Amino acid sequence: MVVDMKVPNLWIAIPDSSLVDVQTKRDKTLRICQFARACSIFRVRKIYVYHDKSSRASAEDLSLLETILRYLDTPQYLRKSIFPRTALLEYAGIMHPINAPHHREKQRLEDLKLGDVRVGVIQRVKGALYVDVGMSILLPFEGTGSHGERVNVKIISTRPSIRCTNARIDDIKENYWGYEVEKSSSIQELLESAKNTLVIITSKQGHSLKHEEKQLFKRIRSFTNLLMVFGAARRSVEEILTSEGRGVGPDLVRLNMFPSQGTKTVRLEEAILGSLAIFNYFLSRENAATT
Numbered sequence: 001m002v003v004d005m006k007v008p009n010l011w012i013a014i015p016d017s018s019l020v021d022v023q024t025k026r027d028k029t030l031r032i033c034q035f036a037r038a039c040s041i042f043r044v045r046k047i048y049v050y051h052d053k054s055s056r057a058s059a060e061d062l063s064l065l066e067t068i069l070r071y072l073d074t075p076q077y078l079r080k081s082i083f084p085r086t087a088l089l090e091y092a093g094i095m096h097p098i099n100a101p102h103h104r105e106k107q108r109l110e111d112l113k114l115g116d117v118r119v120g121v122i123q124r125v126k127g128a129l130y131v132d133v134g135m136s137i138l139l140p141f142e143g144t145g146s147h148g149e150r151v152n153v154k155i156i157s158t159r160p161s162i163r164c165t166n167a168r169i170d171d172i173k174e175n176y177w178g179y180e181v182e183k184s185s186s187i188q189e190l191l192e193s194a195k196n197t198l199v200i201i202t203s204k205q206g207h208s209l210k211h212e213e214k215q216l217f218k219r220i221r222s223f224t225n226l227l228m229v230f231g232a233a234r235r236s237v238e239e240i241l242t243s244e245g246r247g248v249g250p251d252l253v254r255l256n257m258f259p260s261q262g263t264k265t266v267r268l269e270e271a272i273l274g275s276l277a278i279f280n281y282f283l284s285r286e287n288a289a290t291t
Contacts, residue, residue: 007283008198008226012039012276013048013190015240016062017055018268021233025064029091032065034269036072036179040098042276043176048227050184054235054243064088066181068095073178074150075103075119077134082121082150101174102152106134109162112155117167119178120153122146131164139164152177187229187237188244191252197225199252201237202275206254213282216253220283228279230271 014035022028039047049065051057067088072095074082083089097103102119112135120133124147130138131153143166145151154167184190191199198219209216220226231237238248248254257275258266266274 008220008223009045010043010276010279011046011048011194011197011225011227012044012272013050013184013187013227013229014268014272015052015055015057015230015232015235016049016065017052017057017232017235018049018065019061020055020057026091026094028061028064029068029095031269032068033072033095035272036069036098037096038269038273038276039179040073040100040176041273042280044179044276046180046182048182048184048190050187050190052232052235052240053186054240055232066183068092069179069181072098073100073181075134077104077106078119078121078132078150081132082148100176100178102177104134109135109137112158112162114155114158115171116155117172118153118155120151120164122149122151133164141165186244187241188246190229194225194227196223197227198223200226200228201248201252201254202228202230202257202271203237203248203254204256205236205238206256208256208259209278209282210259212253212255217282219253226279228275230268230275233268 019028019031022031035047047069049062067083067086071079071083071089071092076097104118118133120131122141122145123130123132123138125138129141129145131141131151132138133153139162141153142156142163143151143153145166152167152172153164154171155162155164157163184193229237231240241248257271257278
């Protein structure tokens with residue numbers, strides 16, 4: 001008997017205080033790059049940045065976090081048109097590229113194929129809409145959107161002229177098309193807004209995945225999304241929830257992703273990479289076991 005397990009959309013949540021223990025902008029930039037790389041490797045579709053009320057995160061750190069996460073997810077050919085010159089991107093040159101499937105190379109017009117999907121930015125020229133998709137010229141755009149908006153574009157004709165419009169989700173054949181970045185004013189707000197989502201709290205006080213995997217696998221099949229919530233450098237998720245007047249209820253799964261860890265602490269970039277790697281193996285193995 002074959003049972004097809006649909007792997008849920010994978011989301012993560014990190015606090016806006018993620019950079020408070022890093023001193024220089026260069027090192028902060030590199031840490032954010034590690035976040036983005038880990039999320040892209042393991043096909044995270046949404047990154048929430050929630051406000052940590054128990055910490056004094058600076059507005060500059062929050063701007064840096066959001067800007068660099070979005071910058072790295074943007075194809076190289078669009079970065080200059082989307083991101084104006086800013087001190088926040090002072091160290092952009094030292095960041096490792098993501099090279100995700102939506103980061104297409106620049107392409108010749110004659111190499112475009114019917115059905116190709118590319119990321120573009122809408123441009124309004126003399127009242128007409130065009131889209132920059134990394135070609136030598138702007139392409140006439142028959143879809144909807146506003147000037148400066150980032151869109152996924154599908155090529156619907158190459159002869160006698162190139163025509164393109166908004167791409168639908170099912171037009172994208174690759175198994176990963178980057179992540180979105182969203183802000184939340186608190187974990188509480190985030191949890192309340194996350195519908196049809198299994199929430200996993202990463203915690204030293206949680207059970208190991210080994211002890212929870214059978215029950216967890218049964219629960220995952222009932223949800224569309226899987227959200228992993230990470231704490232801050234100086235505050236656990238439980239402490240942040242307590243500062244908001246909420247505890248960790250039975251609706252939340254609490255897991256210790258690094259039982260018997262050999263260091264006193266696990267840094268956030270390490271926690272994200274390690275946890276996503278563990279869950280990637282877990283979901284892949286369980287999915288294979290049902291086919």
